[in-house]
Amino acid sequence: xxxxxxxxxxxxxxxxxxxxxxxxxxxxxxxxxRFITCGSVDDGKSTLIGRVLYEAGxxxxxxxxxxxxxxxxxxxxxxxPDFALLVDGLSAEREQGITIDVAYRYFATEKRxxxxxxxxxxxxxxxxxxxxxxxxxxxxxxxxxxxxLLPQTRRHSFIVSLVGVRxxxxxxxxxxxxxxxxxxxDRIAADYRAAVKSLGFTSVDIIPVSARDGENVMRPSxxxxxxxxxxxxxxxxxxxxxxxxxxxxxxxxxxxxxNRPDLDFRGYAGxxxxxxxxxGDAVTVLPSGRSSTIARLITPSGEASNAAxxxxxxxxxxxxxxxSRGDVIASAASPVPVRRELRARLLWTGERAMLEGGQxxxxxxxxxxxxxxxxxxxxxxxxxxxxVPAQVLRMNGIGLVTLRLDRPLATLPYQxxxxxxxxxxxxxxxxxxxxxxxxxxxxxAGRSLNPAEALGTADRLRQARNRLIGAPGTPxxxxxxxxxxxxxxxxxxxxxxxxxxxxxxxxxxxxxxxDLALRPTLRGLHARLWQKHPSAALQDGAGI
Amino acid sequence: MIQLSHLQKLEAEAIFIIREVVATCxxxxxxxxxxxxxxxxxxxxxxxxxxxxPPFPLLHVDTTWKFREMIAFRDETAGRxxxxxxxHVNQDGVRAGIGPFASGSRVHTDVMxxxxxxxxxxxxxxxxxxxxxxxxxxxxxxxxxxxxLRSAExxxxxxxxxxxxxxLFNTRKHKGESFRVFPLSNWTERDVxxxxxxxxxxxxxxxxxxxxxxVRRDGAWIMRDDERMELAPGEVVETRMVRFRTLGCYPLTGxxxxxxxxxxxxxxxxRSSRASERQGRVIDHDGxxxxxxxxxxxxx
Ligand SMILES: Nc1nc2c(ncn2[C@@H]2O[C@H](COP(=O)(O)OP(=O)(O)O)[C@@H](O)[C@H]2O)c(=O)[nH]1
Ligand SMILES: [Mg+2]
Numbered sequence: 095x096x097x098x099x100x101x102x103x104x105x106x107x108x109x110x111x112x113x114x115x116x117x118x119x120x121x122x123x124x125x126x127x128r129f130i131t132c133g134s135v136d137d138g139k140s141t142l143i144g145r146v147l148y149e150a151g152x153x154x155x156x157x158x159x160x161x162x163x164x165x166x167x168x169x170x171x172x173x174x175p176d177f178a179l180l181v182d183g184l185s186a187e188r189e190q191g192i193t194i195d196v197a198y199r200y201f202a203t204e205k206r207x208x209x210x211x212x213x214x215x216x217x218x219x220x221x222x223x224x225x226x227x228x229x230x231x232x233x234x235x236x237x238x239x240x241x242x243l244l245p246q247t248r249r250h251s252f253i254v255s256l257v258g259v260r261x262x263x264x265x266x267x268x269x270x271x272x273x274x275x276x277x278x279x280d281r282i283a284a285d286y287r288a289a290v291k292s293l294g295f296t297s298v299d300i301i302p303v304s305a306r307d308g309e310n311v312m313r314p315s316x317x318x319x320x321x322x323x324x325x326x327x328x329x330x331x332x333x334x335x336x337x338x339x340x341x342x343x344x345x346x347x348x349x350x351x352x353n354r355p356d357l358d359f360r361g362y363a364g365x366x367x368x369x370x371x372x373x374g375d376a377v378t379v380l381p382s383g384r385s386s387t388i389a390r391l392i393t394p395s396g397e398a399s400n401a402a403x404x405x406x407x408x409x410x411x412x413x414x415x416x417x418s419r420g421d422v423i424a425s426a427a428s429p430v431p432v433r434r435e436l437r438a439r440l441l442w443t444g445e446r447a448m449l450e451g452g453q454x455x456x457x458x459x460x461x462x463x464x465x466x467x468x469x470x471x472x473x474x475x476x477x478x479x480x481x482v483p484a485q486v487l488r489m490n491g492i493g494l495v496t497l498r499l500d501r502p503l504a505t506l507p508y509q510x511x512x513x514x515x516x517x518x519x520x521x522x523x524x525x526x527x528x529x530x531x532x533x534x535x536x537x538x539a540g541r542s543l544n545p546a547e548a549l550g551t552a553d554r555l556r557q558a559r560n561r562l563i564g565a566p567g568t569p570x571x572x573x574x575x576x577x578x579x580x581x582x583x584x585x586x587x588x589x590x591x592x593x594x595x596x597x598x599x600x601x602x603x604x605x606x607x608x609d610l611a612l613r614p615t616l617r618g619l620h621a622r623l624w625q626k627h628p629s630a631a632l633q634d635g636a637g638i
Numbered sequence: 639m640i641q642l643s644h645l646q647k648l649e650a651e652a653i654f655i656i657r658e659v660v661a662t663c664x665x666x667x668x669x670x671x672x673x674x675x676x677x678x679x680x681x682x683x684x685x686x687x688x689x690x691x692p693p694f695p696l697l698h699v700d701t702t703w704k705f706r707e708m709i710a711f712r713d714e715t716a717g718r719x720x721x722x723x724x725x726h727v728n729q730d731g732v733r734a735g736i737g738p739f740a741s742g743s744r745v746h747t748d749v750m751x752x753x754x755x756x757x758x759x760x761x762x763x764x765x766x767x768x769x770x771x772x773x774x775x776x777x778x779x780x781x782x783x784x785x786x787l788r789s790a791e792x793x794x795x796x797x798x799x800x801x802x803x804x805x806l807f808n809t810r811k812h813k814g815e816s817f818r819v820f821p822l823s824n825w826t827e828r829d830v831x832x833x834x835x836x837x838x839x840x841x842x843x844x845x846x847x848x849x850x851x852x853v854r855r856d857g858a859w860i861m862r863d864d865e866r867m868e869l870a871p872g873e874v875v876e877t878r879m880v881r882f883r884t885l886g887c888y889p890l891t892g893x894x895x896x897x898x899x900x901x902x903x904x905x906x907x908x909r910s911s912r913a914s915e916r917q918g919r920v921i922d923h924d925g926x927x928x929x930x931x932x933x934x935x936x937x938x
Pocket of ligand 2: 139140141178192193213214215
């Protein structure tokens, strides 16, 4: 990234230093895989994570000494180390031998860096499990080989798919307790594949393991020579998870904070949700619909000519526009639809059940609006993955609702963008987070407002003009002028030629004017015939 | 498509968190404890608001037992960057003669650090305090949210934390409640050093190995930083090549023998080390679950 020298402005701190990556540990340039473990209580999730940390060398000697003492005190494995105690860090968890809240752990191998969230198996802590899943690229779903699929296996698989995790590794655990029997493995593997067929995972890998003994964790197990695939850790190192297609899409920056150190600088700070921005790009501000171009871009490495999704940036615009936190700056070519009504799936996390008519604060990216819950269409039986009629949504329930908003909200379906399609609902009195929301892409759902509807007449005229003939000073506008002058010239030429041939000014005039009017119309019609589809940007009114 | 590296992602996440606090809360403060994590946190805060300065002051809760080099570094840093620095000392504790030798590590930490912090936050009515704590430091930290809600009494309730999906932080709170916010939650010790090297961030020289006057006490090398540390019979001051992996009150912070005198050396040493970074800290060994308990009482 370019770090351009710039002149110091009043109130400005020194320019940011340039990066130098010599002498760093090899993990500094690693790719990062975020994953979670899930499954029913006692399937061995915490033990597996503890084991993985241990095998990856992420457990230090003093921690191992502490583990030995802890294992004798709380452990479930007699005098043997109980690896679950490496992750179950709260006193209540150690005393009860269960996981209550998500634990985030960090480790790196030679090939990759990992952040793992160990999540609780109890149904009452589903929201903590969903929290871990919300940022994960991959989920390891554990199944106890003695028990096979349990209702919680299906529930967690559903939630994992709901939050958009596309890759699943099923670890069929405690193989030591079933004599490392291939037939047991085959049966459970077949059951699982059949159960999640409709969930549309991109990849489902199934591995027989013993978390306690470390079989098939780090290297292929001698006890299970019949299993042909890689062991768990090598699989995690190698698996390719596609990032959301954030770069190809149009640029979107939810404005997080307006940076105004002095009168000369007005920057809009935020983390780019998708796409790529370049200095000079035309942008539209939502929900107002006002437009401008990007004047400067500041990334964490300093002044830059472009910025990409995922970067925390500050940008300035060529025009003075009133923009505040919660507004969204989007590429003019593909603005984000703005809505007053949403269809969304809710995972209810509140202690009290959801009722129709309830009012909450909805937070999506940096936007906060008041939302009223309209109709509850149905709830979802997350063991059978089927809709069922319902009036209320209880804690850990999932349902499809319509939400009415008191202000327009720029949003995309969750499938297209986690940042612009995922939201939370907050109780206005208790401040409790009562739901995770997922904006649904459905034909006919929630009318999308044209940003122009929020504009005044002058702005609308200006916009219409810019759409037809390009914005002032842009290449589009120059093209338009050149086309106009060319047309007038050729019309004059036609008039002259007709007059010379016929000698009758009236006929020549009609001919020239007819040409002037008809040719563009015919050209437009012809062009339309050849156009495949109107671009996605033009469809935003269709309410996807 | 640009693939951000692991460190770039961590950097972006931390900047997002810092900005989110400033945009949604009333009166934030950055708890500046002078160590390497604080150095990184401060550096990220500078980036988050560039070209403006961070719109919040730094707060150092001084137990009066910090290494002298730390205090010098603190004042130099605040001066160089032109930032507001608030130094708070629990005067009640000073009057009562609390100190690590007189009162033991537990009482000293509670009075001078935990109570001192609460006093300072209440005095200035700060509703958010940024801290440089990381989840990889300790088991109960691994369980903590990035926005950790504290009651009006500053208590943490580990069994009733708000879910924190995606990067959506519920920053609403009632009057009197406050947040401890940890932008470096997802960083490891190694990430911190890599980032310090990558960005050329100044840190206290005590992190680098040098010959220092130390005393062997309870199995740890303690640096005798001033006369207040009296020598027990048989104890001798020796000069050894040592450095510190974490920094705190000098009587409570063990040095490690090391030859690592540069960032490259430190990173190489860390890679081969078999001991965790908090091993040298006396406060963590005060009993199982002691960190969790301290946190419930309002410790960072
Ligand atoms: N025999 C055997 N026991 C295991 C294995 N993995 C876990 N366990 C035991 O199963 C119990 C539950 O493990 P834990 O990791 O706490 O399960 P979690 O609730 O899924 O996190 C503990 O007693 C573990 O020691 C395994 O591979 N083999
Ligand atoms: Mg567990």
